[in-house]
Amino acid sequence: MGQSFSLRKAGSIFGSIGGRFDASEARKSFPSGSKVGSYFDVTELGREVGFLRRPEKPLAISIFVTKGGVLKTTLTLNLARMAALHGIRVCVVGLDMQGDITQALGCAGPDEDQSLEDALKTLNSLKGLADFSQGQTSLDSIICPTEIPTLFYIPETPDLVGLDQSLLSRNRREYWLKENVVDRLKESFDLILMDCSPNWNRLINNALVASDAVISPIESKINNFRNLKTFRALMAEFGRDMRLEFKHLFVPTRLVSSRRLSREIYEWYRANLETCTAYSIREGVQGEEATALRLSIPEHSPGCAAAAEIRLLLSEIASALGFAAPEAEQRLILDHAKLTGTPDRATELSIEV
Numbered sequence: 115m116g117q118s119f120s121l122r123k124a125g126s127i128f129g130s131i132g133g134r135f136d137a138s139e140a141r142k143s144f145p146s147g148s149k150v151g152s153y154f155d156v157t158e159l160g161r162e163v164g165f166l167r168r169p170e171k172p173l174a175i176s177i178f179v180t181k182g183g184v185l186k187t188t189l190t191l192n193l194a195r196m197a198a199l200h201g202i203r204v205c206v207v208g209l210d211m212q213g214d215i216t217q218a219l220g221c222a223g224p225d226e227d228q229s230l231e232d233a234l235k236t237l238n239s240l241k242g243l244a245d246f247s248q249g250q251t252s253l254d255s256i257i258c259p260t261e262i263p264t265l266f267y268i269p270e271t272p273d274l275v276g277l278d279q280s281l282l283s284r285n286r287r288e289y290w291l292k293e294n295v296v297d298r299l300k301e302s303f304d305l306i307l308m309d310c311s312p313n314w315n316r317l318i319n320n321a322l323v324a325s326d327a328v329i330s331p332i333e334s335k336i337n338n339f340r341n342l343k344t345f346r347a348l349m350a351e352f353g354r355d356m357r358l359e360f361k362h363l364f365v366p367t368r369l370v371s372s373r374r375l376s377r378e379i380y381e382w383y384r385a386n387l388e389t390c391t392a393y394s395i396r397e398g399v400q401g402e403e404a405t406a407l408r409l410s411i412p413e414h415s416p417g418c419a420a421a422a423e424i425r426l427l428l429s430e431i432a433s434a435l436g437f438a439a440p441e442a443e444q445r446l447i448l449d450h451a452k453l454t455g456t457p458d459r460a461t462e463l464s465i466e467v
């Protein structure tokens with residue numbers, strides 16, 4: 115992408131503008147001055163000053179709930195990019211025929227000036243899980259790189275529908291993804307993130323069976339609130355039938371704290387769902403813009419409250435799943451202050467870099 119960052123901007127992605135950010139340490143890694151050249155350098159900085167760390171054992175996480183538009187893909191994108199910028203080796207597996215995460219990770223689709231014939235050729239050249247399952251290509255050759263050196267993905271193709279159908283006639287049909295894809299990805303990656311569709315199909319069964327953890331975004335809105343009971347019952351039944359032991363986290367999304375209903379739904383989630391995170395993803399334009407630009411919120415606007423919130427949320431998720439950096443809370447102290455309204459000491463603490 116040819117992007118270049120100032121050291122301050124790169125540091126601020128990780129919430130490290132002041133306080134715990136040791137500029138002299140960072141300077142040792144970047145003696146050339148205040149420019150951090152590329153995503154490669156940002157990744158190095160993330161390892162040093164960030165709030166996430168590599169999990170001890172590789173982790174497979176599904177982002178899934180049976181409701182559309184609740185920010186599953188947005189959460190996948192934010193977690194994937196931020197973890198990768200911390201030097202964690204991430205592979206995203208797209209499991210939604212809509213192909214949103216594939217687009218968000220920058221898969222070069224046909225461009226608008228191409229002819230229909232060329233556009234179809236470009237589309238058909240994209241290989242994914244379906245081609246791999248038919249033995250037409252190797253697993254390695256469907257893993258695509260991104261501009262972040264530690265972030266890779268397996269793209270969604272329209273043939274995912276066919277793969278879903280074909281799973282029905284396979285032996286051990288719920289285990290295909292785990293045994294052929296996820297367990298093998300664990301040999302090369304620290305974090306495998308599966309962005310799921312809202313429709314519970316056979317691929318979703320496979321994703322759940324392959325998961326060490328499931329994260330379910332839940333909107334702080336009345337429709338999602340009603341959907342939740344059925345969803346939890348179905349998940350409990352499936353987990354029992356298949357003897358699964360994944361951790362299940364709920365993440366409130368689209369919270370509008372100025373609205374009473376939204377706030378009360380959030381409070382209900384916190385009081386009644388044991389594994390509901392305290393931090394949420396708020397409804398807001400920065401979040402929407404970041405997703406449209408295919409960036410995480412902290413990369414897009416590191417100083418805004420939405421970025422502060424997502425850093426705290428990712429740190430909370432990482433603590434629950436064992437990939438938070440030691441003393442992560444201290445590193446995010448300014449973010450917490452920003453959100454809780456404690457006087458902002460950023461100016462006092464910030465240091466020139």
Ligand SMILES: Nc1ncnc2c1ncn2[C@@H]1O[C@H](COP(=O)(O)OP(=O)(O)OP(=O)(O)O)[C@@H](O)[C@H]1O
Pocket residue numbers: 181182183184185186187188189210212214310311312368395396397398399400401402405406
């Ligand atoms: N913080 C935000 N506030 C409001 N809208 C947002 C925010 N973040 C992202 N959006 C927008 O919300 C829409 C839905 O988000 P997203 O695609 O992540 O949901 P999803 O749960 O993956 O949907 P689907 O079920 O269709 O896969 C997107 O168009 C996205 O740009």
Ligand SMILES: [Mg+2]
Pocket residue numbers: 186187188210214215310311
């Ligand atoms: Mg989605």
